[in-house]
Amino acid sequence: MSINPLYSQFPMPPEVPIWDANKVSLTLHKITDDVYAVIPVTAETETTKGIPQATTAGFIIGEKGVVLIETMLSKRLYDQLYTLVKGVTQKPILYAINTSDHGDHCFGNYLLPDPTLIIQNEYGQKNLANNYQSIKQFMVMLFGKDRGIEESELRAADIIVPKDQKMVINMGKDLKIELMNTGTAQSPADLFVYVRTNTKNILWAGNAFIAESPTIPWLFDGFFLEPVANLNKMYNLLGANDVVVPGHGRITDKEGIKFTVDYVNTLKEHMERAIKRGLTLEQTLEATPMKEFDKGYVLFHWLHYNFNLPTAYREIKKMSMEPVGLNP
Incomplete structure (x- = not known):
């Protein structure tokens, strides 16, 4: 989180927790034989009703192992995610990608197997290293005490993607994962995950695209013009048939994220x-x-x-x- 607010002055949401990590159940969605999204059970029915949803995640199975997308807010949610992965494959988790430095995307890093390499945006890596306790306090403020946030410990990233750069992971099986640091799309720590397969392309959009209508962006990191440019850039990158896994909602497509782009424009x-x-x-x-x-x-x-x-x-x-x- 790039902001470090005076908590007493920070405007609070209408209800805390915004969503309850102690009650969230995650479910598996098969996109291709080797690409899976993990979303809250409630996302399919509640996203379009305007009810805030917990963090989405996913994983890609390559020839030698798995790439995990997100590690969730708490041990309870990480354990659900890990169980879903192991229910599909026993291959090791080679890499774990955090699309944001917000705690609901990365606080489970400390629970990863020791050999797993963590990949983050360069800014996100620095911000987590310097401000982990403040970020934890902020997450507790919005998502409540006793939700497993307090137990999280910093585990530093092993690989960073600098601003305006991208990293490509060749998974074999004609699977390629592009990690794109376009700069600020919600916060300076954003990292887009774009998976190219023989049949379709899939974008994990993180917090840049929270969810489809009626959801609007969460621009409380203090940036606007750069996010507008990057949201339009990513929207234009997508094909009409691409699959989009938003940061906090049901699986959608290019048309589904147009509401966000229209709002900021x-x-x-x-x-x-x-x-x-x-x-x-x-x-x-x-x-x-x-x-x-x-x-x-x-x-x-x-x-x-x-x-x-x-x-x-x-x-x-x-x-x-x-x-x-x-x-x-």
């Missing part, structure tokens, strides 16, 4: 107009409810008014005040 347009008109942040908040995107997501008002809109306003306003360079 529309928010950007509103902020540019408001700043051009000279509106203050308070006036802009009142003038920009974006009701066309308020379709029942439980966290819409918390995210839109406390984080997404203010972040967009401040960043675009700052950019508008910077002097424009003149050509000699």
Whole structure:
């Protein structure tokens, strides 16, 4: 988590925990013979109702072993994920990928088998190394005490993917995994996982694409313009038949994540107009409810008014005040 808030001043969601790690059950979804997604049992029916879902995960089976995507928030959830993997294959877990430095994606790292190599975005590796206890406190604040968060211990990444770089893992069986660090898509720690197979391509989108409509982005890491650019970039990369595993929802496709892209593009347009008109942040908040995107997501008002809109306003306003360079 790239933010280190003063907790007493941090706007709280309407209900804590946002989802309860002590109650989540995970289920297996076979995408191809060697590619599996793992999602909460409730995701299939609750995502489109606007109910926040726990973290998704997955794994890819290669000739020599397994690549695991995410290690979850707690031992209880990690154990479920590990059991699902071992129910399909006894091959060793060679690599574990964290798509984010948020604890629900990586706090289970300490439970991985010793030989497993952990892969993270470069920023995420540094942030976890420097701020692990603060990140744990933040996760407890949003997801509750006694959910297995307190027990997590830092296990450092073995491999990092620098910004604007990608890493390719050749799994054999005509399976290739591309790990793309495009920069900030939600936070600077994002890592996209794009799996290419003979029959279809699959994207694990992490927190960049939380879920399909009515879910909106969680832009509380303090960035807006770079996420807008990267969300559009990833959307344009996808083919119409590609499979998308969002960070916190049911399996979807390119059309399913368009709601997120439309939301950030529309928010950007509103902020540019408001700043051009000279509106203050308070006036802009009142003038920009974006009701066309308020379709029942439980966290819409918390995210839109406390984080997404203010972040967009401040960043675009700052950019508008910077002097424009003149050509000699």
